[in-house]
Amino acid sequence: MRARTAILCSVADQGVAALTNILVLVAAARLSTVEGFARFSAVYLVFTVLLGVSGAYTGQPLVLRRASGPRAGAKSGTESGTDGGTARDGATAAPGGAPSGGTEHDGRAELGGACRSAVLFTLLAAGTAGLPLAAVCLLLPGDTARALAMLGLVLPVVLGQDTLRYAFSTLQTPHLALAADLVRLAGALGALSAQPHGATAARLVLVWGLSALPALLLSAVLLHRRTAGTPRRMRALLRRGHLGRRFVVEFGVGNATGQLSVLGLGAVGNPLVVGALRGATTLFGPLNVLFTSATSFGPPLLNRLDDDRRRVRAAAVLAAVLAATAAAWAVLLALLPGSAGRQLLGDTWPVAADLLPATGSQYAAMAVGTCGLLALRVLDPRTTLAVQVVFSLLAVVLLAGGYALAGVPGAAWGLCLGSVCKALATWTRVARLRRRPAAGAGPLTPAPAPSRP
Template sequence: MRARTAVLCSVADQGVAALTNILVLVAAARLTTVSDFARFSAVYLVFTVLLGASGAYTGQPLVLRRGAGEEARSACRSAVAFTLLASAALGAPLAAVCALLPGGTAGGLAMLGLVLPAVLGQDAVRYAFSTLQLPHLALLSDLLRLAGAIAALSAQTYGASPARLIAVWGLSALPALLLSAVLLHRATPGARVRLRPMLRRGHLGQRFTVEFAVGNATAQLSVLGLGAVGTPLLIGALRGATTLFGPLNVLYTSATSFGPPLLGRIGDERRRVRATAALAAVLAATAALWATVLALLPDAAGRRLLGDTWPAAAALLPATGSQYAAMAAGTCGLLALRMLDPRTTLALQVVFSLTAVAFLAGGYLVGGVPGAAWGLFLGSLCKAAATWTRVARLRRRGPDPADAVSAAASPAAP
C-alpha cells in the first residue's frame, strides 16, 4: 500500500475509533441519571485501564516491528491469541466475584468481565493490521464496530442499568471481532502462534505495561480513589468532560500505538523527530480549538449531548482543554523517545505520573472537582516538558548502536 493511502486509512480508522468511543459515552449519559452515569463511568474507566494495559503488553511491542514477513505474521497471530486467552483468564474471575457483590457498579464490572475477550480481542487485531501495513482492514473492522455499538445502544430506553449498557456495548463487538479474525487469518496464512516468547523475561511489553501502570493507569485509578473517598460525582464530572474530548484522547493513544509504523517510513532520524514535533503542534492546536468550540456550545446543545451530566462537565472545560493541549506535547514526546530509545521512557513515566497524582489530589483538596481538573493539567504540562527535554538530550548525544532494542525483547529493567 502506498504511504499516502496508508496514512489516510490510519487517520480515518482512528477517527472511527474515536467516534465510537465518544458516542458510547454520550449514549450512556443520555440513557442514565447522573448517579448511574457515574457508576457506568467507573466501570468504563476500569475497562480503559485494562485496554491500555493490553495495548501496552501486546500491541505496542507489535507495532515496533518492521516489515510483514513470516516473523511479523507469526507475531500478529500470537498477540491476538494471547490477548484473547489473557482477557478470558482475567474476565472470568472478575465476573464471578463481582456477581456476588451488591450495587450497580459491581453489576457493571461483572458484565465487563464477561465481554472482556470480545472488546480487547477486537482492539488487538487493530494492532496486527497496523503492523502488517493493512490499515484499511482495521478501518473496515472499526466501521462495523461503530455500527454495531450505535445500533445496540440506540435500542435501549432511558433508565437502563449500567450492567445492561455494559453488556449491550460489549456484545456489539462480536461481529467486528469475527470479521477481523477472518481477515487476519487470510492475511497471515500458515503463520504459527507462539505464546511462550510473550511470557519470557525481557519481553518489551513488560516494560511498556509498567510504564502504563505508573502513567495513565495511576492517574485514572486515582480518580476512582478520589471518587470513593470524596464524592462519586467526581468520576461522572471528569468522565463527562473527557468524553467531550474523546476524539483527541483516542488520537493521542493511537499516536503512540500506531505512529511508529508510519513515522518509520521516514529514513532520517532528525526528520522523524521533526515530524513528531510538528504532530505535537498540530494536536495541541486542535485541542485548543476544540476546547473553544465546546466552551461556546449553548447549554441546550450540551444537555442533548450529556443529559444531566452537562452542567458539571461544562464547568471543567477550561481545565480539561488545557490538559489535552499539554497531553498532545507529552504524548508526541513519548513517541519520539520510543523511536530514539524505548528504554528511556520508564523513569519519566514513574516520576511524572506520581507528580500528576500529587497535583490531582492537591487540586481536589484546594479547589474540589475543578481543582482536581487543573491538577491534571499541571501534571500533563510537567510530563510534556520533561519528555521533550529528554528528546533534545538524546539528539545531542547522537545514536548509540549499543542502545538498540528489539521489538520482541529488551534487557530486564534493573
C-alpha cells in the same frame, strides 16, 4: 499503501472506534433506568481498564515492530524477543554485498507471526481471566454481579477484536482495521437498538459484547490471509524482558494516579473539585482520542520513514498540529454561549468554563508531551517508563499544591504545569537520544541478546 492514505485510514479508524464507545453509552443510557445505566457504566469502566491493560501489554509492543530488520532504539524489543523484527542469521547476500530478498521475507514472516501470536495470546489470556470472573460473579447476588459475569463471558471477543486492530496497524494495513471497526459500529448499534426499554445491565453487556463477533470473525479471516504459515511464538510474550510489562506500569501510573489524586482532593477537601475538573476534561474528550491514537498507532506510521531524524521531525510536526488543535478547541469552547454549555454539562458548566484557560493550556502541553513519548517509543521504548512515573507523581504534587494555594483554579493550573514539565522532559530526552550516535556511542540497537531486562 501510500503514507498519506495510511494516515487517513488510521485516523478514521480511531474516530470510528471512539464513536462506537460513545454511541454505546448513549444507547445504554436511553434503554436503561438510572440505576441500570449506573450498573452498566460501572461494568463498562471495568472493561475500559482491562482494555487499556490488554493494549499496553500486547498491542503497544506489537506496533513497535518492523518488517525489515531491527530499527534504531529497539534494543528492549530485541532482548524480549517480541519487539523489533530481526533478520535471520543465515540470510544470503546478493552480489555487491546487498542483502538478498530472503532477509526481507524472513522479517515479514516474523512480523506476521508476531501478529498471530499477539491475537492468540489475547484470546487465551482473556478467556483465562474472563471465565473465572463469570463463574464467580454468577454465584454472587445483585444485578451488578450478573453484569460482570456477562462481561467475563464476552471478554475474549471484545479484547480479541481490539488486538486485531493493533495487528493491522503493525502490518501497515489500517484500511482493514477501519473496515472491521465499521462492522463493529454497525453491529453494536443494531444489536442495542433491538433491545427493549428497561433492559437489565447484564443483558445490555451481553448483547454489546456478542455484537463484536462479526467484526472479530472478519478481522480473523483477513489476518489469516496475510499471516498463514508464519511462526507463532506466544512464549515470547511471557518472557521477563517483554516491553508490555513496562507499558502496563505506565498505563497504571499515567491513568490511575491522576484520577485517584482528583478523587482524593474531593474526599479530603472540596467535593466540587471532582465535578469541576472532570467536567472540564470531559469537554476535551475528542483530544484524548487523538492522544491515545498517537501513542498506540503512531509507531507503524513513523516507521515508514527512512531514519530517526525524519521520524523525530514528523513527531515534532504532529506535536505542533495537536497543540494548535487543542488551543483552537479551547477557544471554541470559551466562545460557547452559556445555554449551549449547560446543554453539555448542565449545572457543572459554569465552574468548568472557569477552568477552560488552564485546561486548554494543559491539553496543548499534553499534545507536545504525547508526541515526545511517541518519538521516545520509536527511538528507545525503554526510556518512557521513568518519564511517566516521575512526572505523573510530580503532577499530583502540583495538583495538590495548586489547590492549597488557589482552590480549584489552582488545581487546574497545577495539572497544566505538570503537563508542561512532562513535555519538556520528553523532548529533552529525545534530543539526548538523537545526539548519542553522533557522539560516538554507536547504534542504539545491540546484537540479539538473551531475554534480560
